[in-house]
Amino acid sequence: MSRDPLGVFDSGVGGLSVLREIRKLLPAESLIYYADSAHCPYGGKSSAQIRERACAITEQLLARGAKLIVVACNTATIAAVEHLRATYPISFVGIEPAIKPAVAQTRSGYVGVLATGAALAGEKFLRLTAQHGQNVQVITQPCPGLVEFVERGELDSPALRSLLWRYIEPLLKLRVDTLVLGCTHYPFLRPVIRELVGRHVAILDTGEAVARQTQRVLERENLLAPADAAGGFEWLSSGDAAQVAPVIARLLGA
Structure with missing residues (x-):
């Protein structure tokens, strides 16, 4: 069991579509979401640029105690997830098209x-x-x-x-x-x-499948939050928080 947070990141706010499925399946988990809005979209960037951003974000999430990180971005998964797994001592869950x-x-x-x-x-x-x-x-x-x-x-x-x-x-x-x-x-x-x-x-889409895989990895590594934990949600962004905040609120229905 672990009350440490679960990290989720994307090039911007799109990964919230995955985060909302994780919240449904694992309501006891505390979640930290990182929107790399200042560098969005990733679609036109090189693999080296995307790996650089993925490492920078991972280090921020690790500094906040992330026990596992979900790469909630198809482009970042393709470009960076194997590099992340080889570089950092925690597990990463990626995403791929259905x-x-x-x-x-x-x-x-x-x-x-x-x-x-x-x-x-x-x-x-x-x-x-x-x-x-x-x-x-x-x-x-x-x-x-x-x-x-x-x-x-x-x-x-x-x-x-x-x-x-x-x-x-x-x-x-x-x-x-x-x-x-x-x-x-x-x-x-x-x-x-x-x-x-x-x-x-x-x-x-694969949001539900990624949530189920996240649950399997947490169970395998004995990192699930206690069932009575309150959960929680925090977000960070490399972009302008005043612009990002209302979009996040709209997408999550909050």
């Missing part, structure tokens, strides 16, 4: 993936599609600009819908019936995406 379950449930044989360009170009993603996507068409769609809407807390607007449709329409024309949200920012856009794709397209 390719395997998408392949398992597609009926048309066409799976679409919305993600950042860096995530789609990463070796980890290429291995994932090679491993699970042999018998289906996995169609990738880089989505520059979507992260910035979520970072502003702009979850529905004509401009957002126009940009989303630009990315989604080609996938629908290719008979995609299963859509993977390959960036932790995108689940906050799920209501608008649902309207655009209709009811016949399944929408998948």
